[in-house]
Amino acid sequence: MTSGPLIEAVGVSKTFRGGGLFRRGRPVHAVRGVDLAIPRGAAVGVVGESGSGKSTLGRLLLGLTPPSEGRILFEGRPIAGVSRAEWRRLRRHLQIVFQDPFGSLDPRRRVGAQIADGLAIHGLVPAAERAARVDALLRQVGLEPAHARRFPHEFSGGQRQRIGIARALAVQPAFLVADEPVSALDVSIQAQILTLLDELRARLGLTLLLISHDLHVVRHLCDRVVVMYLGRVMEEGPVRAVFEAPAHPYTRALLSATPRLDPARRTRRILLSGEPPSPSDPPSGCVFRKRCLHARADCAETVPPLAPHGPARRVACINEHALG
Structure with a gap:
């Protein structure tokens, strides 16, 4: 464990090449020259209009998208070019809660099995103990152990997002990206999910990157805010x-x-x-x-x-x- 930032972007840019199969389109400059250091245990909000590069920045920090330029560092070490074994270790510590609670779960599998996937992949819990761990995770996000045996279509949007949070937390990550986690939910449910994220961050010592178009959400949940426009950071500082x-x-x-x-x-x-x-x-x-x-x-x-x-x-x- 290092004393510096948990995760850091150093001169990071991301350009997507446009065009179809038979033509070459103009490149899309999604993120441009971003320098950002996120301290361990911090809650950082990223705001900006649609197309500002917020979600692309989140995916870059998670290693889900490789940068066109620059480096992403986790605990002071680059995440690019590592061995397969090292990437598996890193993948456990870098997790995401998606915007769409309906599309982020496999409709053909029971939710308990989906939450347990990470436990099996990373070998964190013996097979005989996984069901008990899944029960504990469901309770942690405000659901019942009996819900593990149900399929995603049996839940509301808010409940599905709780399941998505439980799945992300199963592997005990250090860094969690929440990409517009309540934008697809009813207003009456949004506050419950945001309160849950805030409580879990404090209890588990998570480092959180919250991507949101709602400035009120960022103001009440985050320590720092990053304001993006057309792929660049315009302002960054204490909320x-x-x-x-x-x-x-x-x-x-x-x-x-x-x-x-x-x-x-x-x-x-x-x-x-x-x-x-x-x-x-x-x-x-x-x-x-x-x-x-x-x-x-x-x-x-x-x-x-x-x-x-x-x-x-x-x-x-x-x-x-x-x-x-």
Whole structure:
């Protein structure tokens, strides 16, 4: 175990090559030049509009997608190019809870068998003890041991997501990515699943990356927040600092669109012009410049570095007058 970050992205980019069988399309720049260090035990939220690269970043950190450039480090060591045996060990520590609780489970298999898969693959529990371990995992996520004998179609969406969480936790991971874990659920169920994730993180000492379009969720569950736009990180820092005093113009626009119950703390809505550019044809310089109210001529020429901005905070903007 190292004293540095649990997981780290160093200059990570991901480009997908477009096109079909007989034609070559334009490359899609999903993630571009991301540097991110996630401390052990932290809860980090990743926010941004659709197409900002949030889910791709999560998959890169898990090793599910190889980067086009840069490195992913787990406990200080690269995860690329390791032996099959070493990758199996790493795979146990890197787990995901998917967005779709209906599509993430095999409809032909009982849920107990699906939860037990990881235990068998990684040899964590003897075969004679797996049923008891599955029962304990079901209780841990608020379900009953008898549910192990049922099939996925017999459960509600919220219950299926609890099963997905139990399956991810079965192998005792160190790092868990929750990719929009409640967006497919009824509003009445969302708070229950988020509370469960928060309780499990505290109890088990998990390091959590929460991908969400809901800024309220990130504010209440996370220690730090990463704001992405068109594959780049615009702002990163402690949740309270970023939400109370957003520095980047894009962060301010996102937060201004979030409803607030306290009338005294409501802010003027910042309307961004147009739609986000295509990741296959990003603007030169600052990717946000075509929608930024503070854009200058040099914003088209310079890619703004993610530079320090106050304690434990970074912002990507070369226009000091635009920063909050």
